[in-house]
Amino acid sequence: MDQRTKINSRKREPLSPGRIVQAAFEVIGAEGLAEFSTRKLAQRLGCEAMSVYHHFPSKAHLMDALVDSAVASLRPIPPDFDFIAGQRFAAFEYRAMGLRFPAFFPFLSVHRMNTPKALAWLNAMIGAYRKAGFSDRDAAHYFRQFGYYIIGAVLDETAGYARGPSTAAPVPFEVMKRDFPNVLSAGPHFAKGEWRRIFELGLEMELEGLTSALAAARS
């Protein structure tokens, strides 16, 4: 009908899954997960909301593509690393991925990884445990347990980082001082500059535990 719409769609690069995924990350990064809608996505793409549906059957499928894309950005463990060094590498790599998409990570953390690229990554990770000497069962269990720590850590860093202050009226300083002095004195040590140390503290604890478990499994 209106000729400008045609011109618009001719002028710009045509839509594609890749371009849509990238634009989605941009919107989520700029406006936050809650503000991410098909219409705002379309606005950034220079098209109409429904045009996205020609490339993704639903918003949920698009979100899955975002998960896949984020997971695909995880570099595999270098082959010459031993098991512990490899797990350390994977942990930092996963954390870096989360911090690359801080506003998106809370979504990722809660979603099953059953897209092809996510499965490939999972497969490699579990394979590392098997290869190190864990039984099938122990490989599954220790890997999952390790994931608990990593995901919990990255979630905390991103959920706190990406979101503004809570909706509830914050407790005033005087009340904090009187009723929750431990929280107050812990506050500075929760600052962003400390996050990496906190992450490493627990990570090294995990790695020592894995070392012991591995020694026990091999004997």
Next chain:
Amino acid sequence: MDQRTKINSRKREPLSPGRIVQAAFEVIGAEGLAEFSTRKLAQRLGCEAMSVYHHFPSKAHLMDALVDSAVASLRPIPPDFDFIAGQRFAAFEYRAMGLRFPAFFPFLSVHRMNTPKALAWLNAMIGAYRKAGFSDRDAAHYFRQFGYYIIGAVLDETAGYARGPSTAAPVPFEVMKRDFPNVLSAGPHFAKGEWRRIFELGLEMELEGLTSALAAARS
């Protein structure tokens, strides 16, 4: 206008924050977090959607009340427990809380705990670390790191438990067998019956690490 509405609102118990919170948990438990809306909540309460707004200024405030209520259900660490036993108790207690509200936990996991009851719980937890002999800084860091593991674990149990299959078309068995054999053979060991063992595996690893850290801090 319509007289039945009056009769209805006379007949039932009057609205109150407590009744609304309870109904909210019921709706979330029965229909899931995504299906939880003010109108469905009102339906369960036998009132109109906007009536809720007299008791909570916004849905976000109501959600905060849910967080507060869930956290308030955490029993404090018994005073005669030593530090490690206390942390073990708190970990299981937290996990039990999450499993009590499985559909709600993914929301809780991502939200700051700055309501009064949540702060009281935080304050007690951090206090336990201080009392055990950690410095202010180490208390903050080791507590947070411990929380990473616990929250990651409970999130995984509830997010997998409370949600149905992913939206993406699942990868067919033949493909799994060929391309992701490690994931396939790990599958049975990720079954629900194994969750408690997995949780304990990582928990005991954490507790051993805390024991060592505490010994180092005291020396």
Next chain:
DNA sequence: CAACATATTCTTACAGTGTAAGGTGTCAAC
């Protein structure tokens, strides 16, 4: 008792959401 005040609850309306159904313009193959 009536009259007023306050606390609850309901009605209506609006801007926003995901997306079903079907239309329109462009281009390649015949």
Next chain:
DNA sequence: GTTGACACCTTACACTGTAAGAATATGTTG
């Protein structure tokens, strides 16, 4: 040309949270 496939757009619907204000219920004062 005509046809058909493809990419994109228009419209419409059922849903969301909630602002604004009307209506009712309850309590208080005369």
